[in-house]
Amino acid sequence: MEKITSDDIRFADLAEKRFNKRFTGKPEYFYLPESTQDVVAAVQEAVNAQKRIVVRSGGHCLEGFVSDPSVQILIDMSLMNGISYDAERSAFEVQAGATVGETYRRLFLGWGVVLPAGEHPNIGIGGHVLGGAFGFLCREYGLAADHLYAIELVAVNASGKAHSIIATREENDPNRDLWWAHTGGGGGNFGIVTRYWLRSLRSNGSDPTTALPQAPKSITTFRVSWDWNNFDKTLFSQLAQNFGTWAQKNSDPESPYKKLFSLLFLNHRNIGKLEMKGVCTGAKALQLIDEHLASIADPLGLSYTREVEETAWLQFALNPFPELFQPGFDKVRTKIKDAFLRRPFTDDQIATMYKYLSNNEPVGGGLGMATYGGQVNAVMPGATASAQRDCILDVACNTGWGDPEDETASLNWVRNFYKDLFATSGGVPVPNEQTGGCVINHPDTDLTDPQWNQSGIPWQTLYYRDNYPRLQQVKQKWDPKNVFHHALSIGL
Ligand SMILES: Cc1cc2nc3c(=O)[nH]c(=O)nc-3n(C[C@H](O)[C@H](O)[C@H](O)COP(=O)(O)OP(=O)(O)OC[C@H]3O[C@@H](n4cnc5c(N)ncnc54)[C@H](O)[C@@H]3O)c2cc1C
Structure with missing residues (x-):
């Protein structure tokens, strides 16, 4: 080569x-x-x-x-991007270099099915699925990793010999633990995944059109936008509370709202607006969206712009909410600090949000809240390596900057914001009654730093909860020389 x-x-x-x-x-x-x-x-x-x-x-x-x-x-891995149906394994074979968008495209055009994966079409399947991977359809169909049937991995044994191995979720597969570790353990830990095989747990037949969920024929999107200047602390608090309360009420695995996925963008005042965006599938999409907005937006009594439109599935999947991924988006330097919530934010936390989002600092960023749960919470915490199966929201303090000179101010702002948001648990969302740790697909090396993580809870527990010891056993077996490592990799 x-x-x-x-x-x-x-x-x-x-x-x-x-x-x-x-x-x-x-x-x-x-x-x-x-x-x-x-x-x-x-x-x-x-x-x-x-x-x-x-x-x-x-x-x-x-x-x-x-x-x-x-x-x-x-x-x-870019040149290993094939996607096909493997009749022998009754599963879709997706090479690791395929993008999420290409996976959506091929699965839909070839068989009318969908993998419930992440939001941005340019994400690589290779580093995505093995970190759990949630997105627009996760409340309806779970995580991408919940549909993982097998992997092919190139690993290095104790003698330093590189070799490839296939591991499946079959109960009698001696390599089953290696498959399990790739359902949420995160990238760069055990070796190089060359191929994934995808098949939903409940699909046993050999018909490819039933091997993964049927794709929606269309998807209804909604966008709501408010002028930031119309918000005072009371209205801001009400908006954040309404969103949290809605998520708390409507995130059970069989919730009638599991087809609805919603994002609240609590942007910094500098950005000028607060927004909601979301999607819903199915015949009742318009009704569910109306009810969702009636619980969250209408009670504020503020005027807002509202756009609802129906789009064919693939058109949406390949270009979702284009305004989120505007020109310049690919030049960004960014820091994302993620947290799972099991209960809505408290009043004190919302006051912290208001303080950081309405201050006069010249930063770009905000706090995003994404609905979670639904079918994600139908899976037991140890059944896959994605341990967080009881959360209702995934939230993220985020900032982005173009000029390297803005880095220090931006990082200080986002780090202190997050630390103060979770002040009662040492500056991080430790697994407790209210918070549920973090998602490894949004890694944050600050969690290893005692300046930012004063909880006494190691970063490994934040990402993996009780699954960490089993991940370590897999690491010891499959990468005993620790060839594959990074700042947040599984330890030996
Ligand atoms: C704009 C944007 C939107 C996102 N949206 C979502 C979302 O909606 N849902 C979600 O869950 N996540 C989301 N993410 C996070 C994303 O899933 C992770 O960053 C993921 O790891 C990216 O995979 P990649 O292959 O593109 O990245 P890479 O940078 O190529 O790799 C990321 C990590 O995985 C390792 N890795 C890559 N390929 C392999 C492989 N073949 N075998 C083993 N390890 C590998 C790398 O070594 C590295 O450690 C988003 C990220 C961005 C930047």
Whole structure:
């Protein structure tokens, strides 16, 4: 396989491929494997030469796990992007280099089915599914990882030999724990996933059109926007409370609202508006959206703009809420600090939100709240490695900046905001009655730092709760030399 070094015309392009421009790596060279054997060869070469090797699929890592100056060889999975139906395993085979958008497209056009995965079409399937992966359809169909049937992994054994292995969720598969670790353990931990096989748990037949959920024919989107200037502390609090209360009432696995997924954007005042966006599927979509907004937006008594439209599924999936991913979005440097909630924010927390979001600091960002639960909560915490199965909201304090000079102010703002938001539990959302930890697909290295995590609860518990010891056992078995590691990787 060809080494792509700095004198190759492809090098600069490959070096630029990363969502979060906050981090920059300096690999000696890239590999673009086209087969599992290519990946085995590249990993063996790295082990023999004692060079640090890391894999990248879609490049959407929010931390610097891939764009890390200590990485010497970077495997880019882009050319392994095939999607087909494997009749032998009665499952869809998706190579790790496929994007989420391409997976939506091929599954829909080929078989009319859908994988309930993440929101941005450019995310790589490779680094996404193994972190759990939630999105617009998660309340109706669960996490992407809940539909994972098998993986193919390139790993390195105790003798330093690179090899490939297939692990399935079949009860009698001796490698079942390796499959399990890829249902929420996160990327860059055990080896390089080359292929995923997808099949829903309840699907046993050989008909591909029933192997995954049927895709919606159409999806109804809604957008609501308020002028920030019309909000005082009381109205702001009411909005945040209404959203939390709605999520608390309507996030059971069989909730009549499980087809509805909603986002509340509590933006910083600098951005000028507060917004809701969401989607709903099914014949009752308009009614459910009306009822949702009647519980959250209408009681404020403020005028707001409201747009509701029905879009064919694939058109939406390949370009969801284009205004969220505006030009310039791909030049951003960002910090996201994620938290799961089991209960709505308290009044004190909402007061903290108001303080940080209405102050005069010249920052861009806010606090996003996404509805969670529904069918995600139909799965037991230990059944997959995605332990958070009792949460109603996933929230994130976030900031973005273009000019490197704004980095310090932006980071200080978002870090202090998050720390104060969870002040009663040491600055982080420890698993307790109200909060439920964090999601590894939105990694945050601050959780390892005693300045920002004063809870006494290790970051591993925040991400994995009781599943961490089992993940460590998988790590010991499948990556005993810790070839695959980063700042938040599973320890030996
Ligand atoms: C704009 C944006 C929107 C997002 N939306 C969502 C969302 O809706 N839902 C959600 O759950 N998450 C979301 N995420 C988070 C996203 O799922 C994770 O960042 C995911 O890890 C990205 O995968 P990737 O392959 O694109 O990233 P990469 O940067 O390529 O990799 C991320 C990590 O996974 C590892 N990895 C990559 N490929 C493999 C592989 N083949 N085998 C083993 N390890 C691998 C990498 O080494 C790295 O540690 C979003 C992120 C962004 C930037």
